[in-house]
Amino acid sequence: xxxxxxxxxxxxxxxxxxxxxxxxxxxxxxxxxxxxxxxxxxxxxxxxxxxxxxxxxxxxxxxxxxxxxxxxxxxxxxxxxxxxxxxxxxxxxxxxxxxxxxxxxxxxxxxxxxxxxxxxxxxxxxxxxxxxxxxxxxxxxxxxxxxxxxxxxxxxxxxxxxxxxxxxxxxxxxxxxxxxxxxxxxxxxxxxxxxxxxxxxxxxxxxxxxxxxxxxxxxxxxxxxxxxxxxxxxxxxxxxxxxxxxxxxxxxxxxxxxxxxxxxxxxxxxxxxxxxxxxxxxxxxxxxxxxxxxxxxxxxxxxxxxxxxxxxxxxxxxxxxxxxxxxxxxxxxxxxxxxxxxxxxxxxxxxxxxxxxxxxxxxxxxxxxxxxxxxxxxxxxxxxxxxxx
Ligand SMILES: Cc1cc2nc3c(=O)[nH]c(=O)nc-3n(C[C@H](O)[C@H](O)[C@H](O)COP(=O)(O)OP(=O)(O)OC[C@H]3O[C@@H](n4cnc5c(N)ncnc54)[C@H](O)[C@@H]3O)c2cc1C
Numbered sequence: 001x002x003x004x005x006x007x008x009x010x011x012x013x014x015x016x017x018x019x020x021x022x023x024x025x026x027x028x029x030x031x032x033x034x035x036x037x038x039x040x041x042x043x044x045x046x047x048x049x050x051x052x053x054x055x056x057x058x059x060x061x062x063x064x065x066x067x068x069x070x071x072x073x074x075x076x077x078x079x080x081x082x083x084x085x086x087x088x089x090x091x092x093x094x095x096x097x098x099x100x101x102x103x104x105x106x107x108x109x110x111x112x113x114x115x116x117x118x119x120x121x122x123x124x125x126x127x128x129x130x131x132x133x134x135x136x137x138x139x140x141x142x143x144x145x146x147x148x149x150x151x152x153x154x155x156x157x158x159x160x161x162x163x164x165x166x167x168x169x170x171x172x173x174x175x176x177x178x179x180x181x182x183x184x185x186x187x188x189x190x191x192x193x194x195x196x197x198x199x200x201x202x203x204x205x206x207x208x209x210x211x212x213x214x215x216x217x218x219x220x221x222x223x224x225x226x227x228x229x230x231x232x233x234x235x236x237x238x239x240x241x242x243x244x245x246x247x248x249x250x251x252x253x254x255x256x257x258x259x260x261x262x263x264x265x266x267x268x269x270x271x272x273x274x275x276x277x278x279x280x281x282x283x284x285x286x287x288x289x290x291x292x293x294x295x296x297x298x299x300x301x302x303x304x305x306x307x308x309x310x311x312x313x314x315x316x317x318x319x320x321x322x323x324x325x326x327x328x329x330x331x332x333x334x335x336x337x338x339x340x341x342x343x344x345x346x347x348x349x350x351x352x353x354x355x356x357x358x359x360x361x362x363x364x365x366x367x368x369x370x371x372x373x374x375x376x377x378x379x380x381x382x383x384x385x386x387x388x389x
Pocket of ligand 1 (some may be wrong): 209
């Protein structure tokens, strides 16, 4: 039985934050998180725990068992979880993207079959967009889908598909019509390819960061999908994905705010505890001032994320605010965790402290879900500067 979360006032947002923090502090102990990170997999029971708390249905429509909460609430959830365990933050971001894509573009049948199961934690959707030859340049998509008598045949491969091996289906960007000159975004479609079949193979990648997020290489070799597995309109898949991007960027930025908060908590505690030359190291200005800079960056990033989320929830244009929040928060998280490692000296490298994991996990934000160079290109273009690529 999932729990619906009702949020109507700022007080209730604070209560929601406190309840997440209570769960995170009680259940996501450093030892448990470290064990999942080392095993490179989330404990399966975490999904049902999160479903019972109502976290997995947070952004889903109420008609399908969700709470229909806005992105502002998603930001609180992702931030609080990522303070301790960014791999789990990645799962929550993907869940929100899946919920948005199916609610917005799915058929009535897809909505009724998928969304209630997502709220229960019984259905997981991975997103296969990046390919070996196209990450930032996702329009180079070579995976192709062709019509068969009963649906679709999919061939090709994807790279870095988070949680692919643990998913029920992979929302796969496929070329369904030949590339037209000068318009590579046309002729692309999203197909929800069922994962458990002979034509789909997933191989876990041993990455340095987000190790429990089950990042995979995914191969489609005569993979099959039903006609009903097409999400939205044929040939408009890229456009549909664009409509989920602002939310993804805002939630990704919230993840990096969480990482900064975790790093700040860790470095302050250590700076108060560690003694050198007869005094707490936090009493040296060389330690104290950079920590103050991290706290200032954190405040700045949090305000940017919350501004972007509010614009999004009010249906106002949030694209620039989302892009800037993702850019600033991810760069600031990389700086913050680097600073954390310096404050902690040798202990920063010891794997029993969260700083080592937060430092690794912060590296992802510089280029994913979109690289900060590409984000800067987009911000530049919105200022009226010529396209640089
Ligand atoms: C842990 C992890 C999880 C991921 N999860 C998913 C997932 O679930 N689904 C999915 O589809 N993808 C996923 N990705 C892929 C991620 O989105 C890509 O890594 C990202 O889009 C960058 O692509 P790339 O790594 O191929 O880098 P490239 O595109 O090869 O870029 C390399 C460098 O070139 C720069 N560059 C490229 N083009 C330009 C340009 N025009 N102007 C300036 N600089 C440029 C980039 O900024 C970067 O610095 C994941 C990646 C990782 C590591």
